[in-house]
Amino acid sequence: MIEVRQLVRQVGNQRILDQLSFDVKEGEIVGIIGPNGAGKSTLLGTLSGVIRADEGQVKLRGRLVSDYGRRELARWVAVLQQGGLAPAAFTVRQVVEMGRFPFQNWLGDETTDSGAVIERALEVMQLKELANRQLHQLSGGERQRVALAKVMAQEPKLILLDEPTTYLDIGYQMQLLDAVRDWQRREGLTVIAVLHDLNLASQYCNRLIVLQRGGLAAAGSPQDVLTPELLREVYGAAAVVLPHPLTGSPQLLLNPGQPNSNEKGGT
């Protein structure tokens, strides 16, 4: 579904993305991990078409991202941003309706009735009772649920998540990622998620792509990728990796105070 080839993004003299190549298949949940400044958010921006690559290409369904119209792209790629929605005075329902923007003509009408889509998004995200509340009256966790409901109303086939769990309590983090995974399974969606929390990434993703200084450091299943060696190499962190007692996914336990044996680690 997605082919990234030799992607370069340069700002001044610095290469944010450097000759990056990888593929994502339809129906996968792929996690993008890596230290701060590795180029994760920039990569997501080039996939969603809001950041232009300097060299190389990104193909979605065999077609270059740059060849899509903005609206056309938004009809099947949706982005859940980090930090959630601004606390505006719009009601929950109004915000979820904004997800229909790429389908509306200049009068704001759609060819098909989208009422059912919006109701369903509200229901799945348990926002029915909050539908007429204003956004600034909600908690951060509730606002992130609204953001996901809006993304659902967009009816995408590909979802890009940009650190969706930042600023959320662990309960809300689980709730959000569970909701994404349920939705992904129901509709057979493709999900690409930039995740900070490696333990969550390991639990929810089929495959992990590790970025380091704009290049590919490793890619593969969580079991293959999350090793003490890689963590030391990429993050400069000493950790023990154990299988989760219930799910078997690799989980890491940090070793505080351990001397960092490898100076190549990220910054």
Added chain:
Amino acid sequence: MLLLGASALVSLSIGSAGFPLAKVWGILVHQLPFMDQSAVEWTKLEEAVIVQVRLSRVLLAMLVGACLALAGAGFQGVLRNPLADPYTLGVASGSSIGAAFLILFGLQHVIGLWSVPIVAFSTGLLTMFAVFWLARSQGAMGIETLILSGVVVQAFLSAFVSYMVSLSQGVVNEVLFWLMGSLSKRNWGHVQLLLPFVIVGVPILVAYARHLNLLVMGERHAAHLGMRVERTKVTVLVVSTLLTAAAVSVSGVVGFVGLVVPHIIRLLVGPDYRLIVPLSAVGGAIYVLWADTLARTITSPKEIQLGIVTAFIGAPFFAYLLKRRKTGMREETGHD
């Protein structure tokens, strides 16, 4: 809309020569081509006062109000800044420079009928860029710095307009006209000048109302929903500046209309620009109509400047918004 119609009718009947409402109605209906010409119970003079003097002025007040309030709604939407308005951004003063220059030096028709609005638009647009350039530091534009730059530029331009007026041996009245705005001594020609801008401007801004809604949630967010963010911002800013320039070239600088009206509308109907934009046009029309009615009657037979009336109402309102933003709405600036 009903309120607007009623306001217009009442305002027509108020003036240094008072008319009963029924007579005004009669004269107006009589003007319609398909009404028969019987039973005239007013003099030719009375008819001339209503049709030539008052009706054109009432329409002009409504059009100026609609332009300024629309422009205010547009600026506030694109800049996501509740204190933005043609006056506070200096765009109105910028437009007045161009218009004043042409009119004071008798160059109104150098490039045809539209000379004044075109030049006013150009200088207004230039001023807007100057203000943005002043306000911008490291790519970010704070609300307070933007307003501050607007004030600085506006003060400079006002001084410049005053200087030009004094050069042209104009009377003090004319200085007052450009700095405080007025609708006195205007005629149907001015109405014809302004009307096309409203007819074109309203549908464009209404069509972009949904875009402005998305912008409230942030530019990235809007881009992810398939909106062309830059194109939207440029279109709305240009249309808003054009509306401002058109209004300024017939009425001078009338302050605070674009600030007060969209805010009141927002308080009444909520944050949805699909309602704010058209209702601001109507609200602006009503607001300036009444402000102008006050301006021409309160010290009758002497007129006071329209801008004085709108500033009397608008400036305290501006102060109130500034205060409330500082105390109550701090969390709104917390996130992007």
